[in-house]
Amino acid sequence: MLKxxxxxxxxxxxxxxxxxxxSISGCTIRCPACNQRELWEDKGxxxxxxxxxxxxxxxxxxxxxxLLGGEHxxxxxxxxxxxxxxxxxxxxxxxxxxxxxxxxxxxxxxDYLKLGHYDSDSxxxxxxxxxxxxxxxxxxxxxxxxxxxxxxxxQKH
Amino acid sequence: MLNTVNNMYVIxxxxxxxxxxxxxxxxxxxxxxxxxxxxxNDAELKQIKEFCKGDxxxxxxxxxxxxxxxxxxxxxxxxxxxxxFLVGKAYMFYREQHKQARLIKxxxxxxxxxxxxxxxxTNLSNTDDNANSNKKNAAxxxxxxxxxxxRIIQRxxxxxxxxxxxSPYRDQYVKDLEHHILYQHDESSPILKPYCSAYTLYPLxxxxxxxxxxxxxxxxxxxxxxIGQFQNLVFLLSAQKKGAGAYGEFFNFFSYFCEKEWxxxxxxxxxxxxxxxxxxxxxxxxxxxxxxxxxVTHYINQPAGNRGYQSPFTNFNVFDSYYWHxxxxxxxxxxxxxxxxxxxxxxxxxxxxxxxEERTKxxxxxxxxxxxxxxxxxxxxxxxxxxxxxxxxxxxxxxxVYLSENADSISSCCRLRNEITENTFSSTTGLTGVxxxxxxxxxxxxxxxxxxxxxEHNIIDKETGKAxxxxxxxxxIEFNDYLKSxxxxxxxxxxxxxxxLYKMDKQGMFPQTKAGYISFDKLYCTIGVNGLNEAARFLGxxxxxxxxxxxxxxxxxGVIKDYNKQHSExxxxxxxxxxxxxxxxxxxxxWDKSENYWVPEDENLYNSYIYDAHDDTSILDKIAMQGGQIxxxxxxxxxxxxxxxxxxxxxxxxxxxxxxxxxGNSYITFNVPQTQCDGCGFIxxxxxxxxxxxxxxxxxxxTRIIGYLRPVKAWSEARQKxxxxxxxxxxxxxx
Numbered sequence: 001m002l003k004x005x006x007x008x009x010x011x012x013x014x015x016x017x018x019x020x021x022x023s024i025s026g027c028t029i030r031c032p033a034c035n036q037r038e039l040w041e042d043k044g045x046x047x048x049x050x051x052x053x054x055x056x057x058x059x060x061x062x063x064x065x066x067l068l069g070g071e072h073x074x075x076x077x078x079x080x081x082x083x084x085x086x087x088x089x090x091x092x093x094x095x096x097x098x099x100x101x102x103x104x105x106x107x108x109x110x111d112y113l114k115l116g117h118y119d120s121d122s123x124x125x126x127x128x129x130x131x132x133x134x135x136x137x138x139x140x141x142x143x144x145x146x147x148x149x150x151x152x153x154x155q156k157h
Numbered sequence: 158m159l160n161t162v163n164n165m166y167v168i169x170x171x172x173x174x175x176x177x178x179x180x181x182x183x184x185x186x187x188x189x190x191x192x193x194x195x196x197x198n199d200a201e202l203k204q205i206k207e208f209c210k211g212d213x214x215x216x217x218x219x220x221x222x223x224x225x226x227x228x229x230x231x232x233x234x235x236x237x238x239x240x241x242f243l244v245g246k247a248y249m250f251y252r253e254q255h256k257q258a259r260l261i262k263x264x265x266x267x268x269x270x271x272x273x274x275x276x277x278x279t280n281l282s283n284t285d286d287n288a289n290s291n292k293k294n295a296a297x298x299x300x301x302x303x304x305x306x307x308r309i310i311q312r313x314x315x316x317x318x319x320x321x322x323x324s325p326y327r328d329q330y331v332k333d334l335e336h337h338i339l340y341q342h343d344e345s346s347p348i349l350k351p352y353c354s355a356y357t358l359y360p361l362x363x364x365x366x367x368x369x370x371x372x373x374x375x376x377x378x379x380x381x382x383x384i385g386q387f388q389n390l391v392f393l394l395s396a397q398k399k400g401a402g403a404y405g406e407f408f409n410f411f412s413y414f415c416e417k418e419w420x421x422x423x424x425x426x427x428x429x430x431x432x433x434x435x436x437x438x439x440x441x442x443x444x445x446x447x448x449x450x451x452x453v454t455h456y457i458n459q460p461a462g463n464r465g466y467q468s469p470f471t472n473f474n475v476f477d478s479y480y481w482h483x484x485x486x487x488x489x490x491x492x493x494x495x496x497x498x499x500x501x502x503x504x505x506x507x508x509x510x511x512x513x514e515e516r517t518k519x520x521x522x523x524x525x526x527x528x529x530x531x532x533x534x535x536x537x538x539x540x541x542x543x544x545x546x547x548x549x550x551x552x553x554x555x556x557x558v559y560l561s562e563n564a565d566s567i568s569s570c571c572r573l574r575n576e577i578t579e580n581t582f583s584s585t586t587g588l589t590g591v592x593x594x595x596x597x598x599x600x601x602x603x604x605x606x607x608x609x610x611x612x613e614h615n616i617i618d619k620e621t622g623k624a625x626x627x628x629x630x631x632x633x634i635e636f637n638d639y640l641k642s643x644x645x646x647x648x649x650x651x652x653x654x655x656x657x658l659y660k661m662d663k664q665g666m667f668p669q670t671k672a673g674y675i676s677f678d679k680l681y682c683t684i685g686v687n688g689l690n691e692a693a694r695f696l697g698x699x700x701x702x703x704x705x706x707x708x709x710x711x712x713x714x715g716v717i718k719d720y721n722k723q724h725s726e727x728x729x730x731x732x733x734x735x736x737x738x739x740x741x742x743x744x745x746x747x748w749d750k751s752e753n754y755w756v757p758e759d760e761n762l763y764n765s766y767i768y769d770a771h772d773d774t775s776i777l778d779k780i781a782m783q784g785g786q787i788x789x790x791x792x793x794x795x796x797x798x799x800x801x802x803x804x805x806x807x808x809x810x811x812x813x814x815x816x817x818x819x820x821g822n823s824y825i826t827f828n829v830p831q832t833q834c835d836g837c838g839f840i841x842x843x844x845x846x847x848x849x850x851x852x853x854x855x856x857x858x859x860t861r862i863i864g865y866l867r868p869v870k871a872w873s874e875a876r877q878k879x880x881x882x883x884x885x886x887x888x889x890x891x892x
Contacts, residue, residue: 009775011801016808018777018816061777061816 002026002076003044007055009062014091014112014134015153017064020055022047024070029095033120039069049083056087064089064111071096074103081109097131107145110137125154168223170259177222183209186231189251193244208234228252264302271298278466279873300465303347310347318653326646330653333646337748338606340741341650342598342685343399349657351667352683353400353470354594356674358410361390362491368672369393376491380414384449388456395461395469397669400598401525403472405591408505409485409496415446416500424503446504450511457523470865473524474591475505477539479531483564484591506545513554517840520833520859522866526556532818534562547814550827551807553842555866557796557826560818592679595793597654599647600685600736602745603713604763607692608754610639622755624696637716644684644717648724648731651682655729678728683793684717685736688745690764695755700769702778707787710767714790721792732793737863738765743875761878765863766797771882776801777816784822797825798861800883803843804829830860833868 006023013019026042027034034040045051056065065084070077071094081090091112098115099106107113114125116132123130134154135147165177186205190197197205232252235245271281271293278297312331319327333339342352365374366386370393377383387407394402415423419431419442427443440448460466476484481498489495509526528546530537537543537560546558611617611624614632618625655677662670662677669675689710690700698706714733721731738745742762750756760771768774768782776799783797797817805813810827817825830844836853847854858869862876869880 009777011805011809016806016812018809018812059775059777061781061820063812 002047002070002073002080003042004047004067005039005044009059010066012154013066013093014064014089015150017089017091018062019064019066019091020059020062021066021068022055023068026072027069027095028072029069029117031095031118033118047080049080052080052084056084062088064091066091066093066112068093069095074100074106078103078106078109081106085109085111107137108139108143112136112150113147125151128155165222167227170224179209182227182231186235189235189244189248190241193247195241195244204238267302268298271301277871279871282873294466296460296462296466304345307347308344311341311344311349314347314349314657315650315653318657319649322649322653322656324649324653326649329646330650333643333650336605337745337752338602338609338643339647339650340600340602340685340687340745342600342736342741346399349654349661351398351594351596351658351675351677351680352598353402354394354398354669354675354680355403355405355472355591356394356669357592358387358390358404358406358674359491360673361386362410364672366390366393369397369668369674371668377414378417380411380418380449383410383414384452388453391457391469391471392461392463394669394674396463397667400595401470401472403474403591403594405474405476405484407473408475408501408508409488411449412496412500412504413490413494415442415504416494416497421497421500424500427507443507446507447511450508451515454512454515454521454524458521468523471523471525473508473526475509475526475528477528477530477537477542478502479538480529480561480564483531509549509554509556513549513552516555516831517842520831520840520866520868525865527559528556529559529561529564531564532560532562534818534821536815536818543811543814547807547810550810551804553804553829553831555826555828555831555861557824558814558817560823560825592675594675594680595683595732595734596658596677596680597651598683598685598734598736599650600687600738600741601643601647601717602688602749602763603686604688604691604695604745604756605749605754606640606643607636607695608749610636611695613639623694633712640713640716641720644720644724647684648682648729651684651731652729655680655682659728681730681732681793683732683734684721685734685738686714686717687736687738687741687765688749688763689713689735689767690769691746691757691760694757700764701772701774702768702782707782711786711790714787718790718792733791734793735765735767735791735795737796738763739863739876740873743873743879760882761875767795770798770800771879776813780813780817780822780825781820783824784817784820788821788823795824797822798828798863799825800828800860802829826861828861830858831866833857833859 003025004022005025006021008021010019010021013021023036023039024047025039025044027039030040052065056062065081065088067077067080070092077092081092084090089111090109091114092106092110093114095117096115097117112134114132114134116130118124119131121129122132125132125134130151132151133149134151136150137145137147139145166174167177168174183206186209187197232245232249235241235248274281274293276293278293281293281297282301312334315330316327319330334341360368361383362376365376366372366389367374369390374386377386387404387410391402391404419426419429423442427446428441430439430441431445432439457471458468461469478498481501485496509528512521512524512526515521528542530539530542530546532538546556549556607624608617610632614635616625616632617623658667658677661667665671667677670677692713693700693706693709696709698709700706718733721733725731742765746756746760746762764770766779766783767787768779774782779797779799783795788795799813805827813827814825829842831840831842832845833840833856834848834851834853835855835857836848837851839848839850841849844858845856848856859866860869860880861867862872862880869877872880
């Protein structure tokens with residue numbers, strides 16, 4: 001089961017959106033330079049569909065739901081995104097450098113996807129030398145989609 | 158008294174205590190006789206000695222005697238004997254002379270203290286301190302010196318006026334003020350004046366400023382003379398009121414004169430050069446207009462000598478096309494011509510862009526800009542203006558947006574909202590819908606009122622000092638009556654004040670009404686509220702977007718609003734404002750704390766919003782909490798100052814604006830601290846600790862103290878402390 005530790009309305013992570021961000025704990029990627037090691041532990045509030053429903057209701061006015069992490073249970077994530085995507089835009093900050101082939105289906109329920117582990121030398125998304133990428137996924141209605149790299153939008157300041 | 162003499166103390170005038178010594182009193186009395194060449198016989202001497210030691214003299218007084226009380230007793234003693242009448246009279250005269258001397262000495266001491274102090278003018282102020290003046294100087298000192306006397310004069314005047322309207326509350330007024338359940342704003346002027354006004358500029362085109370300043374000038378005929386006279390007018394009118402002045406038609410009139418200079422389509426010719434070979438510098442129409450922008454803007458930021466060196470608090474309105482057409486379609490200038498929307502729209506947008514740019518060169522407080530947008534409850538109707546305001550916000554511009562489903566009200570102030578009762582234009586008087594305002598603001602201290610009520614009903618927990626929980630519903634009905642009984646008195650106080658204004662107006666004391674800039678029956682009597690969050694916390698509620706708290710706030714505000722409506726009549730209309738309480742929030746907190754009322758320990762003043770500006774309540778919750786029923790109840794105004802640490806994108810501002818419309822929030826602004834380097838003067842529309850230009854770490858932050866943009870350094874000490882606790886929503890991190 002996925003659990004989350006932090007839940008907050010944020011403006012920076014997804015350009016142009018009013019985002020509700022949830023940090024998922026139990027991280028298995030464990031980047032060496034990680035500065036949020038409390039997320040390595042399996043602790044926090046269980047993130048069920050019911051819980052998500054409640055959070056979306058409570059944070060009325062947000063335009064995007066962002067889940068950070070949760071790579072250890074992509075199936076559960078997919079279900080949550082499937083639910084949320086009917087109500088708001090969805091975004092996933094994924095610490096993997098590429099999506100596992102057997103889980104590409106999650107893209108069908110996402111509007112934004114960040115890929116890439118955190119490397120302190122390259123820096124985060126706002127660093128010009130970052131190894132990470134933020135994609136905007138555009139769905140064409142017939143099940144097909146296209147993606148555009150919008151990382152540069154986070155690098156203004 | 159003789160029995161207790163050893164334990165008695167005298168409290169001297171400076172507050173220090175001294176052991177009681179009857180001999181000193183005897184000496185003083187004997188001196189008085191001697192000064193009058195009165196020879197005392199033995200019997201009289203004995204009588205005096207008896208008095209000074211006497212049981213009867215002091216026993217009815219408290220254990221600690223004050224000098225004043227002793228002197229009163231002596232005075233009574235001296236005049237009790239007809240033979241001593243002259244001595245008694247001389248003694249009274251002597252006391253009066255010393256009282257005068259003490260008063261003068263106090264004032265002199267104040268002058269010395271003020272002049273020597275290194276504090277800002279704001280912190281030196283005894284009464285109604287606000288950050289709208291910077292450094293102390295001779296003029297700010299002059300403004301301060303007699304504020305205490307002014308208050309006494311105003312209160313006496315109020316007593317007279319209450320008698321005039323046959324109010325049963327004439328003696329209660331000062332009691333309510335001194336009990337701090339009620340605050341009369343700006344008592345520092347001994348003269349009754351209206352609070353704030355939104356003026357029409359029509360009379361300026363008829364008589365120039367002559368109807369206000371008595372000079373024999375003429376109505377302006379050119380853009381240059383219009384700007385000059387407008388500037389004078391702002392200062393002239395600022396002397397005739399206590400608060401802000403709003404000029405909703407400024408851009409209409411500005412545009413009228415542009416048309417006179419360069420034709421109806423001047424705005425299409427902004428790049429046309431209008432200088433010739435004789436000009437050393439060449440200038441286009443647009444550049445000429447910008448120069449006038451500069452002139453007006455810098456001028457109204459100048460301190461006004463007649464206002465204790467405060468700048469005249471000035472507001473301009475910008476309207477979207479729907480709003481503008483509703484407000485001005487029937488309007489005509491004295492020459493019969495009409496304002497043209499395309500030209501005005503171009504001009505007001507150009508001004509906002511110019512002002513935003515100018516604020517990167519020098520940080521300017523005024524004008525406070527409000528953009529009025531009409532909505533259908535779901536979205537802003539004028540998409541061009543929706544695009545314009547969100548673009549401006551994203552470019553770091555700081556201004557208010559007023560959202561309304563009907564053009565039946567305007568926000569003419571930093572938060573004051575006023576319903577427009579009649580939006581009919583009269584070509585003879587020039588009366589337009591922009592005229593509105595508030596004649597006087599009296600603010601209830603809800604935290605104290607609630608606690609007084611709970612004390613009376615014995616429902617305070619002795620251990621926590623808070624109300625017993627679970628009594629919410631039971632107290633509602635009784636509290637309604639309790640609050641209404643206070644409001645009954647306040648309505649009389651307000652009526653008395655306004656009666657005074659009407660009277661002075663009849664006597665010709667307010668040239669602005671005679672000239673037609675404003676009419677007093679258009680001004681509301683405003684009931685302010687402060688201490689709402691604190692009253693809720695006292696009752697055990699949590700101040701956040703939760704049902705219990707929101708129900709509580711809606712209930713209290715609803716009671717006041719409905720009762721106001723019930724008591725309004727044409728000449729005395731009441732409205733309700735969530736007041737900024739720049740200095741009152743601090744005062745109420747301190748008064749309540751010192752008199753053992755419950756106050757939150759984690760604050761140093763009472764909040765000015767429905768939400769708590771000092772916790773991490775999200776931006777969306779803040780917008781929602783001051784929307785809906787709350788916004789409807791506070792018919793006299795409120796503002797959501799949404800503190801952000803950095804600017805958002807245009808898309809994000811667009812979404813927040815849409816959300817504000819949907820939840821019925823009527824007045825918002827985004828507040829990103831701006832920073833100026835004290836070294837090189839570099840200004841950025843976001844916070845920095847180290848100047849990116851010169852590396853200096855000496856920087857000044859500017860943010861909205863409570864509505865208007867001021868350097869944090871100019872704030873009062875308590876406000877600076879509060880400012881450091883304000884929560885600015887961070888952009889960068891989730892945890």
